[in-house]
Amino acid sequence: MKELALNILDIAQNSIAAGANQIAIAVRESVAADRLTISVKDNGCGMEPEFLAKVTDPFTTTRKTRKVGMGIPLLKMEAEMSGGELRIESEKGKGTSLTACFKRSHIDRPPLGDVAGTFMVLIQGAPNLEFTYTRETDRGAFQFSTAQVRALLDGVPLSEPDVLAWIRGYVEEGESGVL
Amino acid sequence: MKSLEDLKKIREEMQQKINIRTGDENRTRVVVGMATCGIAAGARPVLAALVDEVSRRKLQQVTVTQTGCIGVCRLEPIIEVLEPGKEKVTYVKVTEEKVKKIVSEHLANGRVVEEYTIGAAE
Numbered sequence: 689m690k691e692l693a694l695n696i697l698d699i700a701q702n703s704i705a706a707g708a709n710q711i712a713i714a715v716r717e718s719v720a721a722d723r724l725t726i727s728v729k730d731n732g733c734g735m736e737p738e739f740l741a742k743v744t745d746p747f748t749t750t751r752k753t754r755k756v757g758m759g760i761p762l763l764k765m766e767a768e769m770s771g772g773e774l775r776i777e778s779e780k781g782k783g784t785s786l787t788a789c790f791k792r793s794h795i796d797r798p799p800l801g802d803v804a805g806t807f808m809v810l811i812q813g814a815p816n817l818e819f820t821y822t823r824e825t826d827r828g829a830f831q832f833s834t835a836q837v838r839a840l841l842d843g844v845p846l847s848e849p850d851v852l853a854w855i856r857g858y859v860e861e862g863e864s865g866v867l
Numbered sequence: 868m869k870s871l872e873d874l875k876k877i878r879e880e881m882q883q884k885i886n887i888r889t890g891d892e893n894r895t896r897v898v899v900g901m902a903t904c905g906i907a908a909g910a911r912p913v914l915a916a917l918v919d920e921v922s923r924r925k926l927q928q929v930t931v932t933q934t935g936c937i938g939v940c941r942l943e944p945i946i947e948v949l950e951p952g953k954e955k956v957t958y959v960k961v962t963e964e965k966v967k968k969i970v971s972e973h974l975a976n977g978r979v980v981e982e983y984t985i986g987a988a989e
Binding site: 758805808843 | 871874875877882902904906907915918919922931932933936
């Protein structure tokens with residue numbers, strides 16, 4: 689993966705597969721504390737403790753067609769290579785919360801990349817789910833929620849290309865306001 | 868600046884258009900592989916380009932959707948075109964440039980771009 693935004697897209701697909709209808713994505717960045725944290729939290733089906741214990745193993749997957757699952761192991765490796773760590777908390781029937789921390793200034797930390805693009809693609813793929821996106825920096829916070837947009841759209845699907853383009857632009861502008 | 872007022876305008880335009888859409892049985896589905904393999908290979912910009920092109924050309928009969936791993940990870944990004952009553956066409960190693968041609972030739976004019984298909988790659 690070339691950017692952390694792609695890892696976010698990948699991890700959030702797990703939340704969708706877990707049957708979540710609420711997915712909260714957050715990117716918290718502090719120059720002062722030299723930290724960058726990304727998190728994906730969902731209210732999906734969650735995992736049994738036994739599955740959770742081996743979920744960072746690349747030979748663990750829920751897929752039936754083959755035996756490898758690289759998404760979580762890749763992100764764990766990236767976090768650990770750049771002075772950080774990956775944490776996953778999960779409760780069967782309640783949901784899962786994944787957090788990856790990075791030392792912001794570490795030379796091996798991947799760039800954050802296009803989170804607005806990720807967010808747009810997630811909504812395109814699952815327009816009926818509620819997503820929130822929080823971007824926090826030392827300068828402030830920006831928050832976006834699909835629920836707010838959905839109420840305004842009055843039945844027009846979020847997957848409409850014009851709506852997606854608007855969301856992308858709105859998120860980009862909102863993010864740049866706290867950078 | 869993108870404002871909530873812009874969104875309301877989009878809503879009004881859309882509410883008129885949605886009513887004149889063709890039924891589900893006549894729709895062409897374009898499916899993009901969006902698993903770890905696809906994402907790592909560049910499926911996100913491909914999907915974004917596809918949505919843009921389809922919208923720009925006003926191809927009302929086309930739906931763009933996502934799926935998981937299609938099964939040939941080394942040929943990602945992969946997109947599949949499913950037209951009612953026709954055989955499935957699988958495009959491999961798709962780029963934003965290829966998307967433009969696939970949309971203009973195949974989706975808009977019904978001519979399969981053979982050179983980008985899995986048959987040509989293998």
